[in-house]
Amino acid sequence: MDAFFCRYAKRPLAIDRHGCGFNDSLWLWLIARWLLPEAVVESGTFMGYSAWLFRQACPAARIVTHDVELPLAGRLRARAVDYRLQDWSTASLEGIDPKRALCFFDDHISHFLRLHQAHQRGFHLVLLDDNFPARQLHATGAPPLPSLAMLEDEESLTRTLEWQRKGKHYTYHGAQENAREHALVKQIVKACYRFPDLAAITRLPPGSNLTLVRLSV
Ligand SMILES: C[S@@+](CC[C@H](N)C(=O)[O-])C[C@H]1O[C@@H](n2cnc3c(N)ncnc32)[C@H](O)[C@@H]1O
Numbered sequence: 001m002d003a004f005f006c007r008y009a010k011r012p013l014a015i016d017r018h019g020c021g022f023n024d025s026l027w028l029w030l031i032a033r034w035l036l037p038e039a040v041v042e043s044g045t046f047m048g049y050s051a052w053l054f055r056q057a058c059p060a061a062r063i064v065t066h067d068v069e070l071p072l073a074g075r076l077r078a079r080a081v082d083y084r085l086q087d088w089s090t091a092s093l094e095g096i097d098p099k100r101a102l103c104f105f106d107d108h109i110s111h112f113l114r115l116h117q118a119h120q121r122g123f124h125l126v127l128l129d130d131n132f133p134a135r136q137l138h139a140t141g142a143p144p145l146p147s148l149a150m151l152e153d154e155e156s157l158t159r160t161l162e163w164q165r166k167g168k169h170y171t172y173h174g175a176q177e178n179a180r181e182h183a184l185v186k187q188i189v190k191a192c193y194r195f196p197d198l199a200a201i202t203r204l205p206p207g208s209n210l211t212l213v214r215l216s217v
Contacts, residue, residue, distance in 0.1 A: 004025075004026060004029045004030070007029075007053075007056045007057075008022070008025060008026075008029075011025075011049070011052070011053075012049075012052060012076055012078075013047055013048070013049045013052070013076060019046055019047060019049035019050060020049065020050055020053075020106075020129070020207070020208070021204060021205050021207070022202060022204045023197065023198040023199060023202055023204055023205070023206065023207040024129070024207040024208055024210055025053055026198065027195045027198075027207065027210050028050060028053055028054070028057070028104075028127075028210070029053060029056075029057045031102075031127060031195075031210075031212065032053075032054055032057035032058050032061075032102070033057050033058070035102055035125065036058060036061070037058065037061055037100060037101050037102035037125070038060075038061055038062065038096075038097060038100040038101060039061055039062040039063070039064065039096045039097070039100070039101040039102070040054045040058065040061055040062075040063050040064070040101065040102050040103075040104060041064050041065075041066075041088065041093060041096065041101055041102070041103050041104070041123075042054070042063070042064065042065040042066065042103075042104045042105075042106065043065075043066045043067075043087075043088040043103075043104070043105050043106070043107040043109070043114070044066075044067060044104075044105065044106035044107030044108070044129075045065040045066065045067035045075065045083060046067065046071055046075075046106075047071055047073065047074070047075055047076055048065070048075045048076035048077070048078060048081070048083070049076070050065075050104065050106060051063055051065040051076075051078060051081045051083075052076055052078045052081070054104070055078050055079070055080060055081055062082070062095075062096060063080065063081045063082065064081075064082040064084065064091075064093070064096070065081060065082070065083055065084065066084045066085075066086060066087065066088040066091055066107075067083075067084075067085065067107075068085065068086065068087055069085075070085070088117070089117050093121070098121055098122035098123040098124070099122065099123075099124055101123060101125075102125050102126075102127060103118045103123045103125065103126045103127065104126075104127045104129070105118075105126065105127070105128050105129065105144075106129040106130070107144075108130060108140075108141075108142050108143060108144050109144055110144055110145055110146060111128055111131065111144045111146060111147050111148040111151065112146055112151060112178075112181040112184075112185060114126070114128070114144075115128075115148070115185060115188060115189065115213065115215065116184065116188070118215060119188045119215045119216070123215060124214060124215055124217065125212065125213070125214060125215070126212075126213040126215060127210060127211070127212050127213070128144075128147075128148055128210070128211045128212075128213060129208050129209075129210055130143050130144055130147065130208045130209065131144075131147050131148050131149050131194060131208075131209040131210070131211040132147050132149060132208075132209055133147070133149040133150060133153060133156070134149075134150050134153065134156035134159075134161055136209075137161065137163050137170070137172070138163040138164060138165045139206075139208070140165075140208060141165060141166070141168075142170075145172050146178060146181065148185070148189070148192065148211060148213065149194075149209070149211075151178075151181060151182050151185045152185075154179075154182060156174065157174050157178040157179065157181075157182055158174040158175065158176060158178060158179065159174045160172065160173050160174060161174065187216065188215050188216050189213055189214075189215065189216075190214045190215060190216050191213070191214040192211055192212065192213045192214070193211065193212045194209055194210070194211045195207070195209075195210045195211070195212070197209075
C-alpha cells in the first residue's frame with residue numbers, strides 16, 4: 001500500500017477522464033503485485049495511464065499495450081512500454097508465454113470476443129474492466145457488449161436493452177447468437193472474481209467492476 005501511494009502521488013496523468021481513477025488504480029496495483037506476471041498484454045491504451053501503472057507495479061514484466069487510435073491530447077510514452085497501434089488480435093506476441101502473462105481488456109469491446117480470443121491464444125488469466133450487468137450499463141460510455149456479467153445472466157442476453165447516459169440514448173438488441181456465446185463462455189471460464197467497489201471506503205468515484213477471470217487450459 002505504501003508503495004502504491006508513493007507512485008500514485010507521482011502519476012504523470014493526474015487528470016485522465018477515461019482512464020482509471022483511484023479505486024481501480026489501487027486494485028490494478030494490488031492485482032499486478034499479487035500475480036507478478038512475466039508480461040502484461042493490454043488492449044485499450046488511451047493516454048497510457050494503466051500501462052504506466054503496470055510498469056510501476058511490475059518493474060520486471062514486459063508491458064505491451066494496444067489501441068486503434070491516438071487520443072487528441074496525445075499519449076504518455078513511459079519507459080519500457082511497447083505501444084502498438086493495432087487490434088491485439090492481429091498483434092504478434094512473440095517471446096511472451098501466455099501461461100505466465102496477464103491480459104487486461106479495457107477497450108470496451110465485447111467481453112465474449114476478448115475472452116474467446118485470449119483463450120485461443122493460450123492465456124490463462126484475464127482481467128476485464130467495465131464488467132457491468134445489464135442494469136448498470138449506464139455506468140460507462142459505450143460499455144463492452146455483452147459484458148461477462150451479462151453473459152452470466154441468461155435473462156438479459158436475448159432482450160433488447162435501452163439506457164441513457166449523459167443525454168445519449170443507447171440500445172442493445174440481444175440476439176439468439178448470444179445463447180451460443182453464453183454456452184462457450186461457460187466452457188472456457190473456469191473461475192471469476194469481481195473486485196469489490198472501494199467507493200464507500202475512499203469516498204472517491206466508484207470503480208468499473210474489475211473482474212479477474214481464469215480460463216480453461
Ligand atoms: C477507457 S479507454 C482505456 C483507458 C486506459 N486503459 C487507462 O486506464 O488509462 C478505452 C480505449 O480503448 C480503445 N479502443 C477501442 N477499440 C479498440 C480496439 N479494437 N483495440 C484496442 N483499443 C481499442 C479506445 O481508443 C480508447 O483509447
